[in-house]
Amino acid sequence: MAETLLQIEDLHTQFFTSRGLVRAVDGVSLHVDVGETLGVVGESGCGKTMTALSVLRLLPEPGRITSGRILFRGRDVTKMDDDEIRDFRGNDVAMIFQDPMTSLNPVTKVGFQIEEAMTAHERFNPEQAKSRVVELLKRVRVPAAETRVKDYPHQFSGGMRQRAMIAMGLSNEPSLLIADEPTTALDVTVQAQIIQLMKQLNRELGTAMMLITHNMALVASLCQRVVVMYAGRIVEEGPVDQIFKSPQHPYTWSLLRSVPRVDEARKDRLVSIKGLPPDLASLPPGCKFHPRCPFVIDKCRTNPEPELEDVATNQVARCWVLMRNVKAEDVAAAKESALSIEAAEKLKQAAAAVDGNASG
Amino acid sequence: MQAAERAPATAVRADPVLLRVSGAVKHFPVTGFGGLAVRAVDGVDLEIRRGETLGLVGESGCGKSTLARLITALLPVTAGTINFEGQDITKLRGRNLRRIRRQMQMIFQDPFASLDPRMTVGDILQEPLDNFSIGSARDRRNRIQELLRLVGLNPNFTNRYPHEFSGGQRQRIGIARALAVNPSFIVCDEAVSALDVSIAAQIINLLQDLQREFQLTYLFIAHDLAVVRHLSDRIAVMYLGKVVETADRQHIYERPQHPYTKALLSSIPVPDPVVEANRAPITLKGEIPSPVNPPSGCRFHPRCPIARAPGICSEQEPPLEPHGARDQVAACHFAGQF
Numbered sequence: 119m120a121e122t123l124l125q126i127e128d129l130h131t132q133f134f135t136s137r138g139l140v141r142a143v144d145g146v147s148l149h150v151d152v153g154e155t156l157g158v159v160g161e162s163g164c165g166k167t168m169t170a171l172s173v174l175r176l177l178p179e180p181g182r183i184t185s186g187r188i189l190f191r192g193r194d195v196t197k198m199d200d201d202e203i204r205d206f207r208g209n210d211v212a213m214i215f216q217d218p219m220t221s222l223n224p225v226t227k228v229g230f231q232i233e234e235a236m237t238a239h240e241r242f243n244p245e246q247a248k249s250r251v252v253e254l255l256k257r258v259r260v261p262a263a264e265t266r267v268k269d270y271p272h273q274f275s276g277g278m279r280q281r282a283m284i285a286m287g288l289s290n291e292p293s294l295l296i297a298d299e300p301t302t303a304l305d306v307t308v309q310a311q312i313i314q315l316m317k318q319l320n321r322e323l324g325t326a327m328m329l330i331t332h333n334m335a336l337v338a339s340l341c342q343r344v345v346v347m348y349a350g351r352i353v354e355e356g357p358v359d360q361i362f363k364s365p366q367h368p369y370t371w372s373l374l375r376s377v378p379r380v381d382e383a384r385k386d387r388l389v390s391i392k393g394l395p396p397d398l399a400s401l402p403p404g405c406k407f408h409p410r411c412p413f414v415i416d417k418c419r420t421n422p423e424p425e426l427e428d429v430a431t432n433q434v435a436r437c438w439v440l441m442r443n444v445k446a447e448d449v450a451a452a453k454e455s456a457l458s459i460e461a462a463e464k465l466k467q468a469a470a471a472v473d474g475n476a477s478g
Numbered sequence: 479m480q481a482a483e484r485a486p487a488t489a490v491r492a493d494p495v496l497l498r499v500s501g502a503v504k505h506f507p508v509t510g511f512g513g514l515a516v517r518a519v520d521g522v523d524l525e526i527r528r529g530e531t532l533g534l535v536g537e538s539g540c541g542k543s544t545l546a547r548l549i550t551a552l553l554p555v556t557a558g559t560i561n562f563e564g565q566d567i568t569k570l571r572g573r574n575l576r577r578i579r580r581q582m583q584m585i586f587q588d589p590f591a592s593l594d595p596r597m598t599v600g601d602i603l604q605e606p607l608d609n610f611s612i613g614s615a616r617d618r619r620n621r622i623q624e625l626l627r628l629v630g631l632n633p634n635f636t637n638r639y640p641h642e643f644s645g646g647q648r649q650r651i652g653i654a655r656a657l658a659v660n661p662s663f664i665v666c667d668e669a670v671s672a673l674d675v676s677i678a679a680q681i682i683n684l685l686q687d688l689q690r691e692f693q694l695t696y697l698f699i700a701h702d703l704a705v706v707r708h709l710s711d712r713i714a715v716m717y718l719g720k721v722v723e724t725a726d727r728q729h730i731y732e733r734p735q736h737p738y739t740k741a742l743l744s745s746i747p748v749p750d751p752v753v754e755a756n757r758a759p760i761t762l763k764g765e766i767p768s769p770v771n772p773p774s775g776c777r778f779h780p781r782c783p784i785a786r787a788p789g790i791c792s793e794q795e796p797p798l799e800p801h802g803a804r805d806q807v808a809a810c811h812f813a814g815q816f
Contacts, residue, residue, distance in 0.1 A: 161674040275765045305537040306701060310745030310759045332675055335747035338754045359751045376679035378708030380746045381753065390683050391676035394644050
């Protein structure tokens with residue numbers, strides 16, 4: 119078995135707000151192996167970004183890690199003092215963010231910012247740092263890197279800025295790169311270039327990656343394993359090919375069927391998950407997904423929340439029902455129209471009356 | 479009465495056309511730079527047929543939103559004509575323009591910015607009804623409730639303000655507002671791009687249901703090709719202010735004729751690891767050039783994998799001509815030759 123790089127054990131991250139206690143991350147356990155790419159998927163507010171920020175201890179106020187362990191090569195991140203955590207960030211784990219525009223300093227040159235990331239740590243001396251900047255920009259395929267190091271961020275396009283961010287993230291040769299929606303703000307063709315680049319870098323450097331995204335296609339393209347999160351907890355985890363072929367949690371199943379595929383021309387209805395994601399300050403009892411689940415049974419409401427249990431080799435899911443037990447007709451019913459036919463009829467009659475008056 | 483005007487190149491079949499764009503141009507002058515202009519839309523020919531969904535795709539800055547604003551008469555054209563129901567709307571003013579506006583409505587991208595935070599949902603939905611004097615006061619109140627029910631919201635929410643709703647619910651309010659005046663044509667400008675996946679699916683399904691119920695015609699603008707392909711009957715691809723290819727959704731994917739279309743489609747990841755393992759994206763070199771100073775000849779030639787430059791591609795601008803399948807047009811000197 120591969121060596122474990124990052125091991126999160128029963129992490130709880132909470133926000134003490136005026137509205138009450140918000141459990142942003144509620145008992146998450148996951149691991150990333152050396153050189154592996156792990157996808158963390160879920161919708162906004164499911165806790166995926168907060169899990170990542172917990173790893174770097176960069177939580178915004180009033181967030182706190184209240185319990186759990188985050189082990190990086192056996193060292194507990196939650197117990198590190200200020201000097202240790204400073205050393206850990208960048209050297210061991212680096213993060214790239216969604217919006218390359220707001221994560222770069224607009225008033226200093228791009229090259230200097232990358233250099234600064236290295237001089238802030240002791241791995242490279244100032245001369246080495248200087249000479250590595252161009253090399254790094256070349257590695258992330260910035261054309262004419264020698265001249266572009268002297269440019270300011272506004273002279274870079276969106277794709278180039280994201281490349282510069284990746285170069286900065288890689289500058290201290292970390293063994294784990296956390297990428298939070300790295301391509302979401304980019305155009306399709308540029309997105310493809312960045313995906314390509316991340317694949318190549320993963321192969322060339324063997325840097326492990328934790329990819330945080332809502333885009334299932336990106337996970338299919340880049341990751342070996344995937345963790346699906348809902349309402350601050352993991353609902354399913356497993357190898358990518360297995361999860362995509364036979365998801366067992368109804369949420370994973372719905373997520374996969376709620377996005378249209380460009381290689382399919384069917385005008386079939388999408389599976390839409392009814393309702394809204396739950397308010398993390400007042401979660402429903404039982405399974406947290408039950409109010410939105412198309413295959414809900416009584417047990418889901420009354421029993422305590424199900425545990426993550428083995429459903430196949432290396433695959434775990436948190437569900438009383440599991441997709442393999444759902445009948446085909448129920449699956450078909452999940453695609454039914456939600457339009458209020460009655461309201462549509464009344465509107466049509468009203469519109470006809472108005473048009474009649476107008477012409478008469 | 480103006481139906482016999484010069485037909486655009488897209489008119490292959492004599493279908494009932496709801497909207498026809500011919501040679502539409504929109505230049506935004508860059509002040510202080512002596513005559514320079516952003517050529518946001520630079521000669522677009524397009525037709526939208528009654529009851530269909532036309533998807534319009536392209537990367538940011540290609541002019542798709544500007545084109546939408548020209549079509550809805552929110553911006554005046556620099557040149558060209560836009561025929562809606564046989565009338566050139568670029569020439570309409572005052573009452574006649576208002577009458578057309580009732581027929582065409584728009585749904586915007588950002589459900590946070592497109593609703594007035596100081597108006598209640600009832601006010602937001604009533605404003606278009608008041609504006610066009612539709613029905614009596616009582617009719618309007620009833621209609622607002624039916625509209626809310628139609629888009630899947632509680633009809634008793636009329637006294638609430640937009641901030642009390644989630645993004646998906648606000649987008650539903652935006653849709654209800656567009657439907658209030660009973661339009662025949664709706665422009666959806668990135669209507670689902672800002673929403674979470676499960677919510678986007680709800681809105682996509684709602685748009686499809688509404689189209690079927692009310693025989694609506696959609697112009698669906700988005701950068702997400704998968705969503706566009708799912709919703710559209712035909713798809714037009716824009717690049718740097720021009721339409722480079724139009725075809726039905728089957729052929730545009732299976733037999734794209736323009737190299738940009740092919741690259742664009744190949745660059746989209748598919749949520750299926752088996753497909754992903756074998757997908758070979760055509761990675762385009764460089765980035766989209768500035769619309770202030772577009773490249774000579776074919777605008778795509780500096781990034782094109784099959785361009786002959788210097789040569790015909792850098793010297794002559796290719797016209798939009800029939801290529802490939804029936805009803806398919808592309809603007810490329812070497813259409814389909816890759």
